[in-house]
Amino acid sequence: MEKKIDLRILKTYKALTTTFLQLLEKKRFEDITVNELCNLAMVRRATFYKHFADKYEFFIFVIRETQQQFYKENTITFGDERSKAFYLNLLRRTISFISENEKLIQSILQSNMTSSLLDILSEQISLDLKLKFKEDERNGALLIAHPEILAHFFTGALMQTIRWWITQEHRISEEELIDQLLKILNDF
Incomplete structure (x- = not known):
């Protein structure tokens, strides 16, 4: 219950x-x-x-609540395509969230605490991805590396790419960024 x-x-x-x-x-x-x-x-x-x-603890709470809301809105059943579909959707939703909350993200990036805030955010995302990768592995998915390594790799790549994108004066569109990242992930 x-x-x-x-x-x-x-x-x-x-x-x-x-x-x-x-x-x-x-x-x-x-x-x-x-x-x-x-x-x-x-x-x-x-x-x-x-x-x-x-x-700081409250900031972590806000991140966790946002993630929980994301997963409620984006449930995907397990199966052969679950991993790929889930992670591609995660990427789309993350970029969309960043785009929709640009002022918020800019505020965090302009903060003297940027490194600490991004560390908190990265750790939470990495932990969450690690649990998802382990769950996928238990459900029969063949992973190319250990779940913890994959989680840190994807978190780092995603965080740095988003940080780069949001700070560009003449940046590419949200759709172009998503298309480029999807090409990378599809060939991975």
Whole structure:
């Protein structure tokens, strides 16, 4: 049976997350304070600290929630094509998310904490991919390398490519980027 979360907690998480994402579009991560976040979200600081140790832990929570939402929206059944279809769709959705949230991403990239924030994000993506690769392997997929190596390789390549793309003054279109990356992955 699925564990139910108190509706008040869900409302608190939603208010904090929405406010946090809005703040990141206007300010650098290091300039956002827990006090400011809580005031704008209309959540008591004590409530914030009951659930999160600090804004870094909250940032990880936001990443995990975003990933969970992505997987709910993009369920693909297991089978021979599951791995390829899943990862190609992951790539498309990731690029689309970046494009849709460009101000947010620019805010993170302009932050003095860029390296730390990207490390947090990369670790979470890598962990998630590793679990997916292991799951694929258990379901009969033949992987070309160990799941952990594949996860770090793809995470690094994706993160650096996105970082490069988002910072280009005269960048290629979202569709062109996706097409180029799909060619690489299809030949992999």
